[in-house]
Amino acid sequence: MFTNLEKCPRNLLVCEKSSLLNDKSRHATHVAKHFFNYKVSVLIPECGITPSGLKSVFNSFSKYYLLRNLPVYKLLEEEFLEKVVKKGSLYALSYKTRIDQDNTFALLPSGQVILSVDKDTYEELGLEGKASQYNHRQPMRYVVTLDMTDKSLAPGGKRYKRVMWALQEKVQLTSDFLMARYSIGGNGEDLLQSIFSQYSCRELRPSMSTQSLRDLLCPSLDPTDLHGDSRSCDPLQFLEWLGAVTMDMSCNNEASSFVSTYCCPEPQSSASQALLCTAVGLLLPEDIHSLLEELRRYFDEPRFTSWLSVTVHGFADSPVSWGATEHGFHKGGENFYTFVLFKNQDYWLHMATGTNDGCPP
Amino acid sequence: MSQPALYERLVFKNASVYHYLKIYLILDNDDRKINAVYFKQMIISALRDLYGEIGAAFPFDVLKFEEDTLTAVLRVYNSGLVKLWTALTLLGSYQSEPCAVHVTQVSPFLLALSGNSRELELD
Numbered sequence: 001m002f003t004n005l006e007k008c009p010r011n012l013l014v015c016e017k018s019s020l021l022n023d024k025s026r027h028a029t030h031v032a033k034h035f036f037n038y039k040v041s042v043l044i045p046e047c048g049i050t051p052s053g054l055k056s057v058f059n060s061f062s063k064y065y066l067l068r069n070l071p072v073y074k075l076l077e078e079e080f081l082e083k084v085v086k087k088g089s090l091y092a093l094s095y096k097t098r099i100d101q102d103n104t105f106a107l108l109p110s111g112q113v114i115l116s117v118d119k120d121t122y123e124e125l126g127l128e129g130k131a132s133q134y135n136h137r138q139p140m141r142y143v144v145t146l147d148m149t150d151k152s153l154a155p156g157g158k159r160y161k162r163v164m165w166a167l168q169e170k171v172q173l174t175s176d177f178l179m180a181r182y183s184i185g186g187n188g189e190d191l192l193q194s195i196f197s198q199y200s201c202r203e204l205r206p207s208m209s210t211q212s213l214r215d216l217l218c219p220s221l222d223p224t225d226l227h228g229d230s231r232s233c234d235p236l237q238f239l240e241w242l243g244a245v246t247m248d249m250s251c252n253n254e255a256s257s258f259v260s261t262y263c264c265p266e267p268q269s270s271a272s273q274a275l276l277c278t279a280v281g282l283l284l285p286e287d288i289h290s291l292l293e294e295l296r297r298y299f300d301e302p303r304f305t306s307w308l309s310v311t312v313h314g315f316a317d318s319p320v321s322w323g324a325t326e327h328g329f330h331k332g333g334e335n336f337y338t339f340v341l342f343k344n345q346d347y348w349l350h351m352a353t354g355t356n357d358g359c360p361p
Numbered sequence: 362m363s364q365p366a367l368y369e370r371l372v373f374k375n376a377s378v379y380h381y382l383k384i385y386l387i388l389d390n391d392d393r394k395i396n397a398v399y400f401k402q403m404i405i406s407a408l409r410d411l412y413g414e415i416g417a418a419f420p421f422d423v424l425k426f427e428e429d430t431l432t433a434v435l436r437v438y439n440s441g442l443v444k445l446w447t448a449l450t451l452l453g454s455y456q457s458e459p460c461a462v463h464v465t466q467v468s469p470f471l472l473a474l475s476g477n478s479r480e481l482e483l484d
Contacts, residue, residue, distance in 0.1 A: 006440040008380065011469040013373040019365030039476035066483050098479070204483060226369055236377055243381075243471030247434065249425045259397045260422040262436065280481070313476030332466055334473035346366040352470050359372070 009355040016349040017226040036318040037283040046304035047275040064180035064282040068200040073167035078155040089182040094175040099317040100329040111149040116319040134328040134356040182286040206281030213274040217264035223346035233265035328356025377469040386431040389459040397426035407452040
């Protein structure tokens with residue numbers, strides 16, 4: 001009867017297995033290309049107290065800023081381009097804008113400005129763009145990509161003037177922005193504040209939380225068995241379990257139980273405790289990378305656990321997921337990845353995306 | 362020391378057999394308490410009202426139910442998602458008092474429900 005109703009929109013899960021010792025390992029690129037990260041959570045089985053190294057990495061996460069009512073053209077002004085954007089590592093994403101209904105903007109560290117706008121705004125703007133890939137029959141959303149490193153968009157040029165005119169005089173697009181810049185020395189932040197001094201600018205730090213979990217069942221994982229044939233559970237079951245543990249769900253139900261029949265996947269072992277550390281905010285890929293480097297060192301000393309996991313959730317309303325691949329919302333806008341690091345420096349990387357998204361790299 | 366792992370890549374398309382929903386219940390009467398068993402029973406009767414005895418006969422799990430905030434996470438086979446969602450949307454009363462269900466997040470990955478960037482409140 002309702003056969004069409006039983007179909008579900010597509011979703012993708014890409015799993016990679018490699019070793020951190022492998023020269024060609026692409027883990028660092030995958031992390032660097034996932035620009036807008038909302039939440040990171042680290043799960044370490046058989047760990048009671050937060051290792052000091054982990055704590056200091058979390059504390060050294062970059063600050064980010066919330067700018068109120070910032071006109072989009074401010075991101076394209078010559079001074080800002082020269083002093084900040086061209087130095088690299090600047091991330092900006094419009095805040096509280098929903099990609100399936102509002103105009104959404106992002107500035108990528110590569111110097112590209114992405115305007116994902118509805119049809120009316122697009123027509124008023126009169127800038128060159130493309131219809132969104134995820135339109136339904138009639139295009140209702142358009143994506144304008146301005147590559148500020150491109151010579152044809154150099155300040156003073158004809159195209160640059162036209163863009164500024166469109167954004168300043170035709171339609172003054174404004175939005176709240178989350179902005180962060182990665183800098184080793186730390187003077188990048190002051191620069192941001194001084195440039196945007198006339199706008200309300202609040203400095204924020206990623207919020208951290210730590211949770212100790214007691215007596216839980218953990219799936220056994222074998223680094224050589226990514227597919228989950230016999231010595232591990234399969235990747236989907238593992239991710240489901242990780243979700244259940246992160247959200248504090250019961251993983252030990254009877255198959256005949258009325259409320260829930262969810263069980264930890266086999267093969268499993270029990271852990272007396274586990275540590276769950278999370279950070280929420282605009283998190284920079286560079287910081288995620290240093291977190292991974294720190295967690296690598298966790299196995300330098302003998303440990304009870306043979307693996308630990310790091311999950312990074314992207315912003316559901318970001319116009320891009322990995323690199324400049326267009327991202328949309330559809331039902332959930334999910335884009336996240338999970339690293340499972342093993343004692344012997346092997347790792348698994350699970351990257352997942354929902355319907356309106358390209359295939360993870 | 363053993364050799365570093367050889368590179369391997371697997372791509373799963375639509376491999377998840379389940380969908381997960383994060384929902385919350387709004388009760389007109391704030392004093393009323395409800396537990397996970399009653400909550401599930403309520404959804405089952407909503408399904409039965411809408412699809413009849415046979416149409417509503419599919420399994421789903423209440424993975425989590427918080428009694429104080431009335432939020433829940435449900436797991437359902439893909440084939441039952443639309444039916445469950447519609448039944449939740451049309452659910453209008455519990456023990457003859459008005460109520461409503463809000464679906465806050467839906468995903469084929471349970472892990473995705475643990476990080477919803479739309480909940481980021483900085484004010």
